[in-house]
Amino acid sequence: MDFSLEYTEEQEEFAKEVREWLEENVPKDLVDIRDTLKMSHEQWQKRRELTRKLGEKGWLYPGYPLEYGGGGLDMDHRYVLTQELAKKGLALPPLYDMGILAAPAIMAYGTEEQKKRFLPPIFKGDVLTWQLFTEPEAGTDEANQQTKALRYVRDNDYFIVNGQKIFVGSFPSAPEQFYLLTRSDLEAPRHQNLSSFLIPANLPGITIQPLDLFPLSTLPVACGPTGANLEAVKHSVFFDDVRIHESHLIGREGQGWMVTSATLEVEHGGGAWIARNLVVEKFLAQCKSNPNVVKRLRENPQLLNSVVNIYIGAQIERLFSMRNADGKGGVYGGPQLALYSKMFGARLIADMAAVLGPYAFVDDTEWGLDEGIFEVGQRCGICLAPGGTPEALKIGISRALAIGR
Amino acid sequence: MNLDLGLTESEEMLKKTALDFLRRDAPKEVIQALQETDTGYTEELWRKAVEMGWLGVIIPEQYGGMGNSLTCAGVLFEALGTGPLPGPYFSSGILGSSIILEAGTEEQKRRVLPAVTEGEQILTLALTEPGYSWEPGAVQTTATSKNGDFVLDGLKLFTIDAHAATHLIVVARMGKGADPAEGIALFLVDRNSDGVSVRRLPGFLAGRSFEVKLDSVKVPRSAMLGDKDDGWQALEQGITKSIPILCAYKVGACQAVFEMTLEYSRIRVQFGMPIGRFQRVQDMIIEMVDHLEAARWTTYEALWKLDTQRPAAESVHLAKAVTSQAYWEACTLAHRVFSGISYSKEHPVSFHTRASRSLYSYLGEPSYHRQHLARLLTAA
Numbered sequence: 001m002d003f004s005l006e007y008t009e010e011q012e013e014f015a016k017e018v019r020e021w022l023e024e025n026v027p028k029d030l031v032d033i034r035d036t037l038k039m040s041h042e043q044w045q046k047r048r049e050l051t052r053k054l055g056e057k058g059w060l061y062p063g064y065p066l067e068y069g070g071g072g073l074d075m076d077h078r079y080v081l082t083q084e085l086a087k088k089g090l091a092l093p094p095l096y097d098m099g100i101l102a103a104p105a106i107m108a109y110g111t112e113e114q115k116k117r118f119l120p121p122i123f124k125g126d127v128l129t130w131q132l133f134t135e136p137e138a139g140t141d142e143a144n145q146q147t148k149a150l151r152y153v154r155d156n157d158y159f160i161v162n163g164q165k166i167f168v169g170s171f172p173s174a175p176e177q178f179y180l181l182t183r184s185d186l187e188a189p190r191h192q193n194l195s196s197f198l199i200p201a202n203l204p205g206i207t208i209q210p211l212d213l214f215p216l217s218t219l220p221v222a223c224g225p226t227g228a229n230l231e232a233v234k235h236s237v238f239f240d241d242v243r244i245h246e247s248h249l250i251g252r253e254g255q256g257w258m259v260t261s262a263t264l265e266v267e268h269g270g271g272a273w274i275a276r277n278l279v280v281e282k283f284l285a286q287c288k289s290n291p292n293v294v295k296r297l298r299e300n301p302q303l304l305n306s307v308v309n310i311y312i313g314a315q316i317e318r319l320f321s322m323r324n325a326d327g328k329g330g331v332y333g334g335p336q337l338a339l340y341s342k343m344f345g346a347r348l349i350a351d352m353a354a355v356l357g358p359y360a361f362v363d364d365t366e367w368g369l370d371e372g373i374f375e376v377g378q379r380c381g382i383c384l385a386p387g388g389t390p391e392a393l394k395i396g397i398s399r400a401l402a403i404g405r
Numbered sequence: 406m407n408l409d410l411g412l413t414e415s416e417e418m419l420k421k422t423a424l425d426f427l428r429r430d431a432p433k434e435v436i437q438a439l440q441e442t443d444t445g446y447t448e449e450l451w452r453k454a455v456e457m458g459w460l461g462v463i464i465p466e467q468y469g470g471m472g473n474s475l476t477c478a479g480v481l482f483e484a485l486g487t488g489p490l491p492g493p494y495f496s497s498g499i500l501g502s503s504i505i506l507e508a509g510t511e512e513q514k515r516r517v518l519p520a521v522t523e524g525e526q527i528l529t530l531a532l533t534e535p536g537y538s539w540e541p542g543a544v545q546t547t548a549t550s551k552n553g554d555f556v557l558d559g560l561k562l563f564t565i566d567a568h569a570a571t572h573l574i575v576v577a578r579m580g581k582g583a584d585p586a587e588g589i590a591l592f593l594v595d596r597n598s599d600g601v602s603v604r605r606l607p608g609f610l611a612g613r614s615f616e617v618k619l620d621s622v623k624v625p626r627s628a629m630l631g632d633k634d635d636g637w638q639a640l641e642q643g644i645t646k647s648i649p650i651l652c653a654y655k656v657g658a659c660q661a662v663f664e665m666t667l668e669y670s671r672i673r674v675q676f677g678m679p680i681g682r683f684q685r686v687q688d689m690i691i692e693m694v695d696h697l698e699a700a701r702w703t704t705y706e707a708l709w710k711l712d713t714q715r716p717a718a719e720s721v722h723l724a725k726a727v728t729s730q731a732y733w734e735a736c737t738l739a740h741r742v743f744s745g746i747s748y749s750k751e752h753p754v755s756f757h758t759r760a761s762r763s764l765y766s767y768l769g770e771p772s773y774h775r776q777h778l779a780r781l782l783t784a785a
Contacts (some may be wrong), residue, residue, distance in 0.1 A: 001476060001709045002409040012406060079406050274406075287783050297783055304779035308726075311782055315723055319702035326410040332694060340695060394684070397691050402680030403670055 003322065005274065012079050018059075018084040025053050031088045044172055047095050055125025060093055064103065069120035075325065081275055086278065096170030099123075102179040102198065102250075105262040106399075109196075109251035118250070127176035130169040130201070132237060133260065139385075140392045142264070143191055143257060147182040147239060159184065159195075161242040167211070167386075171233040174201045174208050174244050174281035178237070181260050184253055194256030196246045205242040210235050267387045268396050269338030274325050280314040282370045283352055290369070293356065306351035313344040335396035342384050342393070410705070416480045423484030429592025433753050435494035440756060442571035444493035445613055451524055460498040461522030463650075464506075468518035475646060476708040479486070479653035486657030486684065489760040491613060493527050499650045500768075504574055504643035508591050508630040515580050517572075517593065528593075529570040531561040531617050532640075539769045541637050542585035546619060548577035548629075549594060557592060557600075557622040563571055567603045567615035567766060570596055575619065579634040581621065586637035591630040598622050610763045646711055648721050648768050652704040652728040655764065659697040659728075659735045662757050666690060666739045689738045696731035696738075703727045710752040719781055726774040 007015055027046050039047070054060040055069075062069025062078045073081075082092050092099065099122035106118050121127045138144045147163025161182060169175070177200055181228070184195035201208075211234045249260045286293045287307055297303050320337040323329050353360045357371065363374040384390055398404030412420065430450060431439075439445050454460060462478045464470025478499060479536030485494065491685065505517050505528070519528035536543045546559025557577055567573065573594045594601065600622035606614045628638055667690060670681030680686045707724040710717035736758040740747050747754040765771075 001411070001705055002407045003706050003709050004713075005406050008407055075408075076406060087628075144508075206545065274408075284782060294783070305775070307782055308775045308778050311778060312723060312727065315703065316699045316727070319706060320698065322408060323410060323698070323702055326408045329411045336691075336694065336698065337693075352705075394687060394691055397694070398681075398687040401667060401681075401690065403667070403679070403687060403690065405682065 004081075005322075007080065008076075012078055014077055015084055021057070022084060024090060026050060026090070027156070030090070030094075039172075044095075050346055051093055051095050051097070051125040051128075053125075054092075054094070055123060058123075060125045061099070061103065061123040062092075064107070064119070064123055068115055069123035081372045082274070093125070097122075097128045097171060097175075098179060099127070099129045101131055101263045101267055102129050105179075105196065105259045106198070106250055108262040109255060109259045111251075114250060121176075129177050129179050130175050130237075131263070131314060132165040132168050132178045132180045133263075134167045134372075136166055140389055142181075142260065143194065145181060145183040145194055145256075148186070149182040149184045149195060149197070149244065151184075152243070157246050159197075159203075159244045159246065161239040161244055163239050165237040167213075167234045169208070169212075169233075169235045177201050179250075179263075181256055183255060184256065188254065191257040192254055194260070195253050196250040196256045196259040197244055198250055199220060199244050199248045202346055203242050203244065205240040207238040207240065208235050209238070264388070265334065267338075268322070268393055269334035269336065269341075274318075274321055277314045277317060279373060280310055282350070282373060283310060283355075286370060286373075287355070292359075296355065296357070303355050306354040309351045310348055313347060315340055317344050331400040333396045334396045335393045335400065338347075338387065339390055339393040339397065342390055346384060408759050410702075412480060416477055419477065420480050420484050423459075423481055426453065426457070426489065427484065427488050427490060431488055431490055433751075433756070435489065436753075436756055437751060440759060445493065445566065446569065450492065454492075454494060455522075455524035458522070459494060460524050461502075461518075462498060463497075464502050464518050464522050468514055469522040470502075470518065474708075474712045475650060476705070477759075478650050479704065479708045480656040482650050483657035483660075487655070487661040488655035489658045489661075489757055491760070493529060493569040495647070495651055495654065496529040496566040496570065497521055497527045500530055500643065500647040501572075501574060503647045504528075504530065504591065504632065504640060505593075507643040507646075508636050508639035510630075510632055513593070513630060523572075527566075529564060529566040529573060530576075530644075531564045531567065531573045531594075532576045533563050534560060535562050537563065539773055540585070541589055544576050544578050544585075544589055546575065546578050547579045548590055548634075550579075551623075553626055555592065555624050555626065556715045557594065557619045557624060559619050561617040561619065563606070563766070564603075564615045564617045565613050565763075567596070567617050568605060573601070573617065574630070576640060588634055589637040589640075590634040591636040591640055592624055592628045594619075594622060594624055594628060598624065599710045609759060613763060626739060644768055645718065645721050648725050649704050649707040649711065651764070651768060652700065652707070652724045655728040655732040655761075656697070656701045656704050658757055658760060659693075659700050659731055662732075662735045662739045662754065663690075663693050663697050665685055665753060666693060666742050670742055681687075686742060690741055690771060693735050693738045696735050700724075700728040700731035719778065722774040722778045722781070725769060726771040726778065729765050729774075730771045732757075733765055736761045 026186050028041060030046055030050065051060060058071035059081055062073040062081055064070035066072035073207060085092055103119060103122055106115060122129060133142060135146055137146050147161060149159040149161045152158040152160050163182065177198055180197045181194060182200055183193050185193040215236050252350050287297060317340060320340055324333045324337055352373065360373060368374055395404055418721055421755060430453060435577050458471045459481060461470030462473050462481055463475060465471040482495065502518060505514060509517065518774060521528060533539065534543060534545055536545065546557065546561065548555045548557050557575055559577065573596055575592045577590055578588055579590050582588050596603065600620040602618045604616045606616060631639060670686055670690060671679050673680050703724040707717055707720040710720050736754065739754045740758065743754055746752060749755060
């Protein structure tokens with residue numbers, strides 16, 4: 001066995017190339033942004049620019065085939081890229097872009113023509129994508145779609161979409177496109193009545209409304225598929241007689257559930273990545289170097305239990321992700337990692353609060369703690385839903401073990 | 406990064422051999438009977454294990470062993486844990502041998518290790534005492550020098566496999582320093598020496614935990630490992646290298662418990678459907694599989710670190726804390742899924758439950774290893 005995460009000689013060579021490129025192309029004010037929700041519009045634009053540059057280089061979606069605009073790079077190189085970006089406090093992609101969830105579905109179920117048309121703009125960073133799955137009546141029961149995309153009787157090439165999506169997207173402005181799941185057949189049985197589309201976000205009849213929520217982020221890890229610096233302000237998106245040409249279908253009409261399943265598999269932990277929990281590293285550094293924290297730990301040995309809980313949880317999370325990355329997760333590895341990560345996030349903030357006291361919840365340049373700790377405090381205890389509730393993930397594991405329905 | 410978390414071909418072969426051995430030679434009736442015995446093995450099983458080289462799995466070839474990696478030994482013990490096969494295989498072939506390798510002189514290694522490989526000598530560690538602790542400060546058994554030999558006096562408690570052992574590795578104090586680890590020596594003591602008496606502790610500990618009285622036991626100077634009274638560090642090294650292999654045994658055990666529980670949840674019908682359909686039952690199985698996988702990967706990583714000479718202290722404490730807890734919890738969950746039937750002494754879950762309780766404290770319970778982790782994590 002080999003658990004080594006140190007670079008090999010060949011990886012070190014690539015890392016050097018990456019470091020030099022990042023040094024040249026990442027503006028100083030994009031490095032280690034503490035809270036991306038507070039980014040200025042100008043900073044966001046710079047990130048947008050960086051996204052395009054990474055796309056040009058093939059490093060935005062490094063694992064996808066060259067013929068569709070990806071990087072054609074193997075796991076080893078992808079690992080180097082994510083590590084080097086993480087050192088600058090950036091994830092891949094560096095902006096909220098659910099192309100990472102749309103792309104695997106297009107790869108799996110898109111026709112060759114659709115792949116050639118849909119994938120390059122995503123991989124090159126020319127378009128950002130929001131995923132429009134969740135609805136008021138379609139939460140964990142994702143298939144219970146109430147939006148309707150019905151064939152327009154007078155012009156059969158078009159679908160007319162009506163309905164509402166909720167808890168979707170990011171900030172600060174609308175993306176270029178939506179990855180939309182919707183009902184397209186009122187008669188067909190469940191799971192056969194849905195269709196998936198990749199559509200421009202600016203079609204007439206679409207309205208986007210921001211929601212006033214706590215910042216959402218799925219995972220506290222830095223190098224996860226939806227990295228730590230991808231906080232999202234969520235929105236409702238309303239469709240009011242929106243005309244969609246059939247060329248925007250992914251797969252065929254009625255295949256929506258299959259297409260969605262390919263996405264959910266990745267979203268529910270199937271994507272291979274190697275997690276390094278930077279927040280835990282920062283927290284443990286506090287336990288050694290912050291005199292205040294050191295004193296608290298000395299005076300109340302009970303707190304050591306929380307420190308050890310955090311350490312153990314982070315190691316298990318890391319090992320599960322390495323296991324999955326090496327394809328040793330078996331049938332349940334994907335959702336198991338996703339579930340573990342979420343529940344660890346919830347326990348993490350409880351244990352951090354035990355050790356740090358109210359400092360864990362203060363976002364202040366004078367009294368706040370090292371970067372990222374507050375952000376975790378704000379998110380992890382409560383935001384367990386994005387990407388599937390823990391309960392939905394348990395359904396996934398049970399099915400994988402052939403005991404679920 | 407050169408990620409490769411699979412077994413090598415020869416490790417896969419060893420795993421298969423060991424699992425076949427269990428199926429053929431140690432089915433559940435045999436394991437149930439062995440759990441009740443004082444030694445945990447039969448001559449026939451012991452001879453077969455010796456023939457396959459399992460007692461010398463980590464002993465270097467120059468001392469007659471197979472000279473395998475710790476990972477390889479982990480693979481073997483993971484398979485044995487599925488039984489769970491009792492007997493002094495770990496105590497002698499892994500822990501005892503590791504301590505001799507770390508602490509012994511060249512002469513002692515040449516004298517003892519080939520005999521361990523051949524199964525003629527069986528070792529076990531006698532460390533803990535009535536003031537139960539795995540820390541050096543708790544060692545009160547004394548060794549006094551007398552005419553060039555030594556005399557041992559004291560009481561060892563919770564010594565695993567003491568009845569099966571031919572030789573005890575006795576941890577004794579010769580002096581006191583500022584550091585409690587100073588002045589501790591290790592002695593290889595023939596269990597049949599005058600003054601040694603061994604008594605099995607009745608209770609739930611699967612029949613393998615003993616009280617060992619040392620009453621003016623005379624041992625020659627050659628019995629002192631390393632010929633020095635500073636043996637704690639070597640002992641600690643030997644224990645550290647052995648722990649992940651004990652963990653691997655528990656990983657195999659968790660795997661077996663998980664598999665039988667999952668299977669039962671598919672075939673046991675209540676309320677007109679397999680109980681695995683119930684989400685409350687699913688919750689328990691999911692919890693179990695979390696324990697199993699956490700145990701497995703913390704163990705494998707610790708083995709890999711030791712085999713590649715990386716700093717491994719944190720990983721070893723982590724693995725032991727996680728796997729002891731995992732095995733305990735997996736068994737508790739299994740009883741909840743199986744209910745009535747699993748309380749039978751003939752039921753494999755009950756074998757595992759006793760083993761999980763017996764091994765929970767062996768070489769340090771989770772709280773001990775968590776305490777050490779806390780020290781490593783907060784030391785300024």
